[in-house]
Amino acid sequence: QVQLVESGGGVVQPGGSLRLSCEASGFSFGSYGMHWVRQAPGKGLQWVAYTQYDGINKYYADSVKGRFTISRDNSKNSVYLYMDSLTIEDTGFYYCAKADLDNWGPGTLVTVSS
Amino acid sequence: QSALTQPASVSGSPGQSITISCTGTSSDFGRYNLVSWFQHHPGRAPKLIIFENNKRPSGVSHRFSGSRSGNTASLTISGLQPEDEGDFHCCSYIGTPTFYVFGTGTKVTVL
Numbered sequence: 691q692v693q694l695v696e697s698g699g700g701v702v703q704p705g706g707s708l709r710l711s712c713e714a715s716g717f718s719f720g721s722y723g724m725h726w727v728r729q730a731p732g733k734g735l736q737w738v739a740y741t742q743y744d745g746i747n748k749y750y751a752d753s754v755k756g757r758f759t760i761s762r763d764n765s766k767n768s769v770y771l772y773m774d775s776l777t778i779e780d781t782g783f784y785y786c787a788k789a790d791l792d793n794w795g796p797g798t799l800v801t802v803s804s
Numbered sequence: 805q806s807a808l809t810q811p812a813s814v815s816g817s818p819g820q821s822i823t824i825s826c827t828g829t830s831s832d833f834g835r836y837n838l839v840s841w842f843q844h845h846p847g848r849a850p851k852l853i854i855f856e857n858n859k860r861p862s863g864v865s866h867r868f869s870g871s872r873s874g875n876t877a878s879l880t881i882s883g884l885q886p887e888d889e890g891d892f893h894c895c896s897y898i899g900t901p902t903f904y905v906f907g908t909g910t911k912v913t914v915l
Contacts, residue, residue, distance in 0.1 A: 727906075735850070735893050735909070736807075749903060750901075785849070790855070791840060791852060793852075794842075794852075796847065796848055797849070
């Protein structure tokens with residue numbers, strides 16, 4: 691059974707940074723790309739970032755490019771999202787999702803507030 | 805990339821059928837023709853219920869069906885049940901480097 695569990699969310703001031711983690715189990719993690727998707731309060735889902743199965747190719751939404759960095763450690767079955775220069779608009783739930791978005795975690799809440 | 809447009813809310817009585825629309829542009833749907841739908845209860849993981857426009861993952865109720873015509877995709881829930889309440893999101897794969905565009909989300913209420 692595929693399981694994804696995010697952690698690392700919290701309250702941070704504008705301009706601050708945060709690192710999210712997502713631990714995977716129940717599938718061959720190193721064989722799949724992984725995504726981060728977020729949902730701001732009252733808004734729809736928004737794709738944020740993707741890392742290829744081997745961590746070589748990475749892609750970002752324009753709204754986070756240059757501020758967020760996705761990485762992975764296949765030896766720990768984990769994918770990470772390092773978020774820097776955070777703004778109020780980055781507030782929301784952050785979800786990790788497997789390759790074709792066929793499995794998601796329950797999310798972790800990031801609140802950017804002064 | 806703008807979000808796909810969904811109605812904010814749709815409601816129906818138990819046993820009825822409802823349809824949620826998801827409207828975009830030709831660039832949102834045209835090249836790959838891969839629309840997915842997700843059911844999301846707040847505080848829980850979003851669940852894939854339709855992929856590749858009209859396919860259901862194993863274990864998903866046959867009451868959920870998807871279709872697409874031109875620049876509008878649709879999700880129909882037949883035989884509405886109380887447990888169908890929640891948020892529903894459409895999503896179109898648009899390839900690299902942006903990967904996915906999502907809809908604005910629809911809240912389904914069972915009266």
